[in-house]
Amino acid sequence: MTIRAVLGMLGADTHNKGLRTFARRLRDRGAEVIYIGDHNTPAQLAAAAVAEDADVVGVSFGMASYLAHCRNLVVALAEVGGEDIPVMVGGLVHREDVAALNAVGVAGVFVPGHTLDEVVEWLEKTTGKPLNPA
Numbered sequence: 528m529t530i531r532a533v534l535g536m537l538g539a540d541t542h543n544k545g546l547r548t549f550a551r552r553l554r555d556r557g558a559e560v561i562y563i564g565d566h567n568t569p570a571q572l573a574a575a576a577v578a579e580d581a582d583v584v585g586v587s588f589g590m591a592s593y594l595a596h597c598r599n600l601v602v603a604l605a606e607v608g609g610e611d612i613p614v615m616v617g618g619l620v621h622r623e624d625v626a627a628l629n630a631v632g633v634a635g636v637f638v639p640g641h642t643l644d645e646v647v648e649w650l651e652k653t654t655g656k657p658l659n660p661a
């Protein structure tokens with residue numbers, strides 16, 4: 528079984544082009560991608576991740592509101608029994624905020640310049656699953 532990723536935008540940030548592009552690329556590498564669109568609350572995204580039996584949940588930001596949203600997402604996941612589902616974040620994330628994001632419980636932070644190969648390597652290591660099972 529391959530990696531199942533639930534992806535969605537949080538809050539008012541509609542810079543979804545990056546996440547839609549990432550979703551397609553991840554799908555083309557063999558992942559099962561469930562893309563739930565814009566304007567989600569952390570609770571909605573957490574509920575989708577648990578309902579879809581996700582191996583990872585991914586969010587993307589074009590605006591600098593990611594720290595509060597990510598903190599709330601990690602809390603929301605714990606509230607619905609999804610505390611073991613790792614959170615990854617990408618988009619326009621500043622390198623100097625990586626430590627703060629890790630501190631609120633984000634497992635994978637990908638800043639501009641990270642390659643898809645690096646994300647795939649992280650995903651396989653973090654979930655313990657191969658993207659292209661034989």
Ligand code: B12
Nearest residue numbers: 539540541542543544545549585587589590591616617618
């Ligand atoms: C296109 C764009 C828009 C479009 C968005 C269209 C859409 N549907 O996405 C529109 C015109 C709607 C828009 C609106 C606004 N925008 Co705008 N926008 C941009 C712009 C020019 C490009 C962003 C983009 O699409 N890049 C292309 C994608 C493919 O790249 P990417 O996001 O980096 O994604 C790649 C990787 O990062 C990675 N990735 C992405 N997500 C994820 C997630 C995970 C988990 C992983 C692993 C990887 C990953 O994979 C992707 C593919 O390689 C940027 C400037 C810039 N050059 O970045 C400004 C920018 C993001 N916008 C900005 C602003 C201010 C706004 C507005 C507030 C403007 C206004 N006053 O109305 C509004 C806000 C709208 C809202 N509510 O969100 C600012 C944000 C500043 C900040 N960070 O605080 C920027 C940086 C411009 C600037 N220099 O000021 N915008």
